[in-house]
Amino acid sequence: MREFYVYGFKSRDEYSRKSARSYDDEKRRLESWLGDYMQFRQTPEGKTVFLSIDSRVSRHNPLYAAWKTKSFTDGDMTLHFILFDILQSPGTALTLKEITGLVDEYLSSFDEPRMFDSSTVRKKLNEYVSEGIVVSEKRGKTMYYRRAEDADLPDPDVLDFFSEAAPCGVIGSFLLDKADSHRDHFAFKHHYITGAMDSEIVCQLFAAMSEKRSITIESINRHKDRLSENRVVPLRLMISAQSGRQYLMAYVPRLNRIISFRTDNIASVRPGEVSERFDELREKLDGMIPNMWGVSTQSRSGGRMEHVEFTVRYSESEAHIHQRLEREKRCGTVERIDDHTSRFSADVFDSSELVPWIRTFICRIIDFSFSNKALEAQFREDIEEMYRLYGLGEVTEDDLQ
Amino acid sequence: MIFSELYSAYYDTVARVLKAAVEHPLKKDELRDIIEKNAFGESILNIEPALAEGRWQLIRPDGSTPLRYPPSTPMTTLEKRWLKAVYADPRIGLFTDEDIFPGVEPLFTAADCCVFDKYSDGDPYDDEAYRKTFRLMLDAIEKRYPLSIDTVNRKGGTAHLVMMPEYLEYSEKDDKFRLRGSGCRYGDTVNLARIVRCEPYEGTFSRAPRTRLRPRTQKVEFELIDKRNALERVLMHFAHFEKQAERIGFDRYRVTISYDRDDETEMVIRILSFGPMIRVTAPKHFIELIKERLKAQKSCER
Numbered sequence: 001m002r003e004f005y006v007y008g009f010k011s012r013d014e015y016s017r018k019s020a021r022s023y024d025d026e027k028r029r030l031e032s033w034l035g036d037y038m039q040f041r042q043t044p045e046g047k048t049v050f051l052s053i054d055s056r057v058s059r060h061n062p063l064y065a066a067w068k069t070k071s072f073t074d075g076d077m078t079l080h081f082i083l084f085d086i087l088q089s090p091g092t093a094l095t096l097k098e099i100t101g102l103v104d105e106y107l108s109s110f111d112e113p114r115m116f117d118s119s120t121v122r123k124k125l126n127e128y129v130s131e132g133i134v135v136s137e138k139r140g141k142t143m144y145y146r147r148a149e150d151a152d153l154p155d156p157d158v159l160d161f162f163s164e165a166a167p168c169g170v171i172g173s174f175l176l177d178k179a180d181s182h183r184d185h186f187a188f189k190h191h192y193i194t195g196a197m198d199s200e201i202v203c204q205l206f207a208a209m210s211e212k213r214s215i216t217i218e219s220i221n222r223h224k225d226r227l228s229e230n231r232v233v234p235l236r237l238m239i240s241a242q243s244g245r246q247y248l249m250a251y252v253p254r255l256n257r258i259i260s261f262r263t264d265n266i267a268s269v270r271p272g273e274v275s276e277r278f279d280e281l282r283e284k285l286d287g288m289i290p291n292m293w294g295v296s297t298q299s300r301s302g303g304r305m306e307h308v309e310f311t312v313r314y315s316e317s318e319a320h321i322h323q324r325l326e327r328e329k330r331c332g333t334v335e336r337i338d339d340h341t342s343r344f345s346a347d348v349f350d351s352s353e354l355v356p357w358i359r360t361f362i363c364r365i366i367d368f369s370f371s372n373k374a375l376e377a378q379f380r381e382d383i384e385e386m387y388r389l390y391g392l393g394e395v396t397e398d399d400l401q
Numbered sequence: 402m403i404f405s406e407l408y409s410a411y412y413d414t415v416a417r418v419l420k421a422a423v424e425h426p427l428k429k430d431e432l433r434d435i436i437e438k439n440a441f442g443e444s445i446l447n448i449e450p451a452l453a454e455g456r457w458q459l460i461r462p463d464g465s466t467p468l469r470y471p472p473s474t475p476m477t478t479l480e481k482r483w484l485k486a487v488y489a490d491p492r493i494g495l496f497t498d499e500d501i502f503p504g505v506e507p508l509f510t511a512a513d514c515c516v517f518d519k520y521s522d523g524d525p526y527d528d529e530a531y532r533k534t535f536r537l538m539l540d541a542i543e544k545r546y547p548l549s550i551d552t553v554n555r556k557g558g559t560a561h562l563v564m565m566p567e568y569l570e571y572s573e574k575d576d577k578f579r580l581r582g583s584g585c586r587y588g589d590t591v592n593l594a595r596i597v598r599c600e601p602y603e604g605t606f607s608r609a610p611r612t613r614l615r616p617r618t619q620k621v622e623f624e625l626i627d628k629r630n631a632l633e634r635v636l637m638h639f640a641h642f643e644k645q646a647e648r649i650g651f652d653r654y655r656v657t658i659s660y661d662r663d664d665e666t667e668m669v670i671r672i673l674s675f676g677p678m679i680r681v682t683a684p685k686h687f688i689e690l691i692k693e694r695l696k697a698q699k700s701c702e703r
Contacts, residue, residue, distance in 0.1 A: 032443040043647060054643040054659065056570075065410070065441060072406040074456040080412065081419060081459055085468045106467040110458045131407060132478030148475040151502070154484065157539055158496045162487045165571060167514055171483040174408040175476070185542045187581070189572040191641050200403045203479075206509040237514035241573040243638055282512070294517070313701065320555070327522040356674040363694035366701045385677035387699065390692050 004030060004038075004051045029069075034062050055191040059184040061164060063196040064173045079116060079124050082106045084147065087134065093146040096122050156182045164188050167237065168206070170199045192244025197264065204269040205248055208234050212278035216270040217248075219261055227267060230254070233275045235285045237263070238295050247295045251281045258285055260295035288349070290331050293357075296350035301372040308354055309345035310368035311337065312361050321364065328357065341366070351375055362386075407477065414439040414448060419459060420471040426464035482508040491526045495535045516573060523576025524594045534599045535569075538580055542566045547584070547606040551598040552591055562587050563602050569593075584608035590663075617662040622683040623672065627652040631678035638671070655682075669694065 004026075027049055031038055034051060037058075041048045053062060086094070086102045094102070100118045107113035125145050128134035135148050153159070156179050163172030164186070195202075208215045216231050232250035235258065239246050247260040258281065275281070288297060291305060299306050314321040322342045325334045332346025348354065351372050358368065362383070370376035387393050406412060418435050421427055436448050452460045460466055476484075486507035487493060488500060525531050541548050547565050554560055564582030570590075571578050578593040584606065625635055632654060636646060643659040660668050669690050672679055681688050 028443075032441050039645075041645065041647070048647070050645070052643045052645065053641075055641040056661075067403055068408055068410040068413070069441070070404050070406045070409050072409070072411070074451065076406060077411070077415065077451075077457045078459060080407075080474075081415065081468060081472050084472060084474055085470055088470050107458050109461060109467055110455055111462075112455065114458055131402075131405070132481070133407075133475045150473070150475045151481065154501070155496060158487070158493070161492075161496070161571070162490070165492070165573065166483075166487050166490065167509060168403070168483055170403060171480055171508075172487070175480055175484070177408070177410075177413045178474075183543065185539055185568055187568050187570045189570050189579075190574040191572075194637070194640060203403055203508070206513055209509070209513045210506060236512070237509075239514060239516045241516050241519045243518075243634070244640055245637065292517075323522075327520040329521070330518060355676075359674045359676050360670040362673050363697035364701060365698060382676040383698065386695055389677055389680045390688070390695055392692065392695055392699065 004049060034065060037062055053193065055193050056187060056189050059160075059187060060173065060176075061169065061193045061196050063193050064163075064170045066197065067170050067199060068174075068177075075114065075116065075120065076124070078107075078114060079103070079121070083121075083124065083128070083134075087145065087147040090135075090147050090149050093137065093144040095142055095144055096125070099125070099145060153179050156180075157185055160184055161186050164191065167195075167239065168199050168203055170196055190241065192241075194244050194264070195239070195246050198246060198266070201263055201266050201269060202237060202246065204271075205234050205237060205263070208269065208271055209236075211271075212274055214272040214275045216272060217250075217261065217266050218268040218270075219265045220267055222265065230261075231272065232261075233278060233281055235278075235282050240294075249285055249295065251277075251284075258288065258297055260297070291346075291348050293330055293346070293348050293350070294353040296353050299350050299372065300352055301374065303371070305347045305349065306351040306375075307345070307347050307371040308332075308351040308358075308369070309343060310358055310361070311341060311343040311366050312364040313341050313366045314364055315340065318364075321361075355379060403479070407474065410440055411444055411448065414444065415452075415457070415459065416472045416474075418448075418452070419466055419468055422460055422464065422466040423468055423471050427460065428464060432460075432464070478505075479508070481505050486510070494526055495532055496539075519574055519576045524578055531593065534593060534596055535578070537599055537601075538566055538569060538593075541601065542568060547602040548582075549598075549600050549602040550580075550591060550596055552595045553597055554595070559597065560587065562591070563604075563606065564589070564591075565606065565608070618659050619662045619665065620657055620659050620684070621668060621672070621681060621687050622655065622657045623679045623681045624649070625654045625656055625679055626677075627654065628678060631675065635675055635679065638675075665690070 030051070037051050037053045039050055039052050041050070055061070082103055083099070085106070086092075086099055096118055100116065100121045103116050103121060104113070125134055125136070129136050129145075133148050135146050137144050137146075153175060156176065159172045159176045159179060163169040163176055165188070166172065205215070214231060214233050216229055218227050218229050220227055230252055231254070232252050234248055234250045236249045237246060238249055238260065246263040248263055248266065249258060249260055251258050312321060312325070316339075322334070322336060325342055325344050329344060329346075331348065332344060335343045335345070337343055346354070351370055352375055355375070358365070358379070359382075368376070368379065370379065384393075414436055417439050418427070418432060421431065421435060432452070433449060436445055440448055451457045459468070481502050482505060485502050485505045486509045489507055489510065538548070545565070547563055549561070549563050551559055551561050562585045564580075564585035566580055566582045568581050569578050570581050580591045580593060582589055582591070625631060635656065639656070639658050645657045647655050649655050658668075665687075669687070672681060672691065673694065681691050
């Protein structure tokens with residue numbers, strides 16, 4: 001799904017990692033869930049299928065559909081509705097034998113009634129106990145089952161908003177599916193929806209963090225096209241509102257470091273033992289945050305910390321530029337030099353993370369300095385390259401006007 | 402476990418079918434209608450025969466059901482834990498002052514996750530006046546009545562406007578809500594944090610002519626060179642727009658993005674942030690916007 005949505009330029013033949021058949025299966029599934037957003041383009045390489053979604057217009061994340069497609073057996077479906085009809089009230093507690101007998105009664109009005117043996121019914125009830133929708137209680141030697149207490153759904157506005165704005169929002173979408181129809185009151189700007197695909201992984205990470213547990217994660221190296229395993233202590237999920245990426249910050253004992261893992265590269269999470277160092281490690285991460293622009297905890301130059309500063313100049317009518325620096329900075333300090341000049345400076349683990357932000361001030365950068373001199377040279381060369389790309393390589397009279 | 406049949410569109414659709422069947426035996430058309438409204442493409446084709454052929458023994462041949470009650474499933478532990486986490490979010494105060502599920506562990510806490518790159522001047526969610534305005538707006542959007550609004554502009558002046566509120570727009574990056582409304586000649590967007598007074602409009606509301614709410618969509622086309630992982634970074638960054646990408650050479654791609662004209666300056670800045678990995682190729686006026694900035698930058702270096 002990610003390839004169709006994020007990239008969207010590959011033809012059938014270019015999906016090298018998958019067989020043609022799995023490409024067709026994937027395409028068919030997407031057409032079923034997201035047909036309204038699917039587009040096609042004919043290119044010399046063949047027909048290209050892609051997903052084009054303006055998330056400012058679509059009020060709910062269409063990718064949540066993928067989480068609502070779990071397969072099941074005919075028996076699962078039949079049993080589910082009959083069990084909850086039998087256990088209609090939380091006050092009704094019945095034994096396995098009683099429930100199995102009642103299931104037979106429900107089905108007796110069909111010409112060829114299905115038969116569910118008691119072990120199938122028990123297995124299903126126990127599944128529901130672990131999901132928290134059925135409660136089991138032992139009375140003497142006999143187990144009784146009853147429906148868990150129902151809870152009212154919150155106001156649909158709460159679900160509409162947080163199903164898009166909170167982590168694991170797909171769970172809010174499940175709740176919305178149960179709500180009566182209503183008008184949506186919210187839209188979302190700068191809204192990234194791909195995180196939806198990592199919901200199960202993120203949920204497992206939260207579970208591990210709440211139990212302060214180590215985990216083993218299997219992650220994909222997309223460049224090398226291989227999987228690797230790491231035992232880590234998960235410490236925090238860091239979400240980017242400006243790229244849509246989600247990262248796990250975790251301590252890796254093998255490296256004795258806290259580093260980041262992109263959640264979309266995590267293929268599986270296996271819970272391990274409780275980590276006695278969890279609180280200490282989280283505190284350590286908190287102490288690192290003032291020197292992190294993004295999620296990188298290691299400089300590319302090999303130094304412990306890198307210094308970066310730049311100065312911008314603005315006109316009388318552009319006083320908001322100083323405010324921009326203040327509100328957009330994630331660490332470091334902003335200093336007002338005079339009415340038309342401000343300077344930003346910071347000590348960070350990895351100054352390369354600031355480069356895209358600094359470039360947004362192109363047209364007013366009067367000075368910049370990086371302690372990582374290779375990066376400084378690269379920054380300067382990049383600007384020169386931009387001049388060349390737009391035919392501004394040579395200074396002309398026009399430039400000065 | 403998020404990936405469970407309990408949350409599937411199949412179960413949800415069948416619940417709606419059974420809810421109707423508890424009330425009266427379903428005719429084929431009615432059954433099909435419910436399925437088409439609630440299920441995805443392929444499942445529409447599967448649900449009806451599975452019920453009709455008795456593979457799912459929930460609807461009898463005469464359209465009645467052996468169920469006695471409209472189907473309902475209690476909230477799962479996962480759903481309760483997610484809601485508990487949501488009710489600890491500072492933004493929940495915009496909707497309700499109540500707590501929920503005492504004794505339930507939240508799925509996550511503020512210490513477990515954070516948005517690390519949102520701007521620091523987000524809206525004041527704890528402010529009583531802000532909350533009151535927010536709730537009034539939700540009410541006005543739902544009940545369709547106009548609002549009379551006083552707002553402070555960037556320069557500190559006050560503006561008065563009357564508009565029909567349509568919806569609230571939230572940006573996580575800005576951490577701000579904006580009201581999008583119609584019928585006002587002075588614009589269709591108001592930042593909630595800039596509002597100093599907001600009341601139901603008591604007068605006769607007549608829509609100002611030529612007011613707009615729909616975005617004025619523009620397109621920008623650029624070529625991308627896939628160095629330093631630029632392809633992935635660029636396509637992820639612009640993923641929330643309607644867009645098209647095509648390969649035009651070994652490591653070169655052409656990308657077209659549709660954006661709202663009102664956000665043009667932001668678009669220019671976002672494109673600049675990718676440096677020489679992106680070269681805008683159309684439209685002309687957009688190329689000029691980039692060139693102007695580069696020329697100004699050149700003059701800064703002298």
